[in-house]
Amino acid sequence: LTLNIWAPTGGAGAKPVMVWLHGGAYVLGSGSQPFYDGNRLADSGDVVIVTVNYRLGAFGFLDLSVFNRPTSTFDSNIGLRDVLAALQWVQDNIAAFGGDPERVTLFGESAGAGLVTTLLAVPAAKGLFSAAIAQSSPATSVYDRGRAEVMANAMLHELGMGTGEVNQLRQVPVPKLIAATKKLFDEVPVRNPGTLAFVPFVDGDVLPDYPVKVAREGGSHPVPLIIGTNKQEAALFKLMRSPLMPITPKAITSMFDQIAAEQPDLQLPTEETLGEAYAKLRGSARGLTIASDVGFRMPSVWLAEGHSSVAPAYLYRFDYATPLLKLLLVGAAHATELGYVWGNLGGPGDFSLRLGGAKTAKAVSKRMRTRWVNFATHAKPTGLEGEPEWLPYQLTDRPCLLINERDKLVYDVDKRARLAWGDEPVNFR
DSSP: OEEEEEOOOOOSSOEEEEEEEOOSTTTSOOTTSGGGOOHHHHHHHTOEEEEEEOOOHHHHHOOOGGGOBTTBOOOSOHHHHHHHHHHHHHHHHGGGGTEEEEEEEEEEETHHHHHHHHHTTOGGGTTSOSEEEEESOOTTOOBOHHHHHHHHHHHHHHTTOOGGGGGGGGGSOHHHHHHHHHHHHHHHHHHSTTOOSSOOBOOSSSOOSOHHHHHHTTOSOOOOEEEEEETBTTHHHHHTTOTTSOOSHHHHHHHHHHHHHHOTTSOOOOHHHHHHHTTTOOTHHHHHHHHHIIIIIHHHHHHHHHHTTTSOEEEEEEOOOOHHHHHTTOOSBTTTTHHHHHTOTTOTTOOTTTTSOHHHHHHHHHHHHHHHHHHHHHSSOOOSTTSOOOOOOOTTTOEEEEESSSOEEEEOTTHHHHHHHOSSOOOOO
């Protein structure tokens, strides 16, 4: 567990703090990636930036507590516990870096955003952060003890071990553990479309219940929240030929069949209802949009609906794409907003500006960073002068900020999909 800190010099008084949780499907990534260099973000708003490295894969999200005995015990949700420890460290020490422990905004993307929305339902996280930002959160991908036990047994099987040998896992060489983790990471989404091998799970200890359920019952921590997604989330997974999202008709059908079998009381949308909702889409666009909605968009809407009853929740959709991303038919795909939030456009690994568009992209980035930093500073995502006011989400009019070449506030932009999916969240359990 390590932290990286960017603390701007100068300025009067304690500065707001932004704590970042990286994405990577709970298996990949690092808070030290060049994409997350905090210099520009820190300097643009006079804020202290902290990035967190938490344990990944089997090291952070394998539940061995199902094998607990009086003589040997294992902690559950270790990755979550890492983040809790990091947040407590920030509370205890960030003042030494000029930060204000009473103004800590927890933000993250993808799996990192999943941790953010999960921590909103973790009792031990109370008081550890004062605001939250969830960029493309897989908020409904939180599993039960049954699936966690299946994954624990699968891991032991990959290592050639039985349940009676679980204590010997500590002696298994790390490369062997990583190889087994990678194999399950690759195989599980193919075998069970829509699911991941390693995720947070409801353990009755750190996490008492499903985060979206908690939010919709008015039980999440009452802190201001920004939550949203990118317009073409699933396009990245098609480009990468990744099975992490079910984008083909066969995979989508399999996903619904498995959810129905596992949760027979859940009211799933019918094929006819979804057909009507996505009737204007043709070919792969239909599957990509359905996958984006079930994996990211609708979980964000469902959570915003619930969270808005306890604290301001600001919903957004990131629509901007550079000329190259449009040409590649990728658009505003998963993770494409990261360079704009961090101000690190055109950096290592970012090819999106190779056909131009840098001037517009930098303007979008400045507007987005301004709103994110103002939210961390004042708990309100105010924009630059002349930009529209971002109103909090309400069930009466459902405002949503569309982030594009110009910001635009629209109302109930998700109506067609929202009505098709219904009021009962589709959880992957």
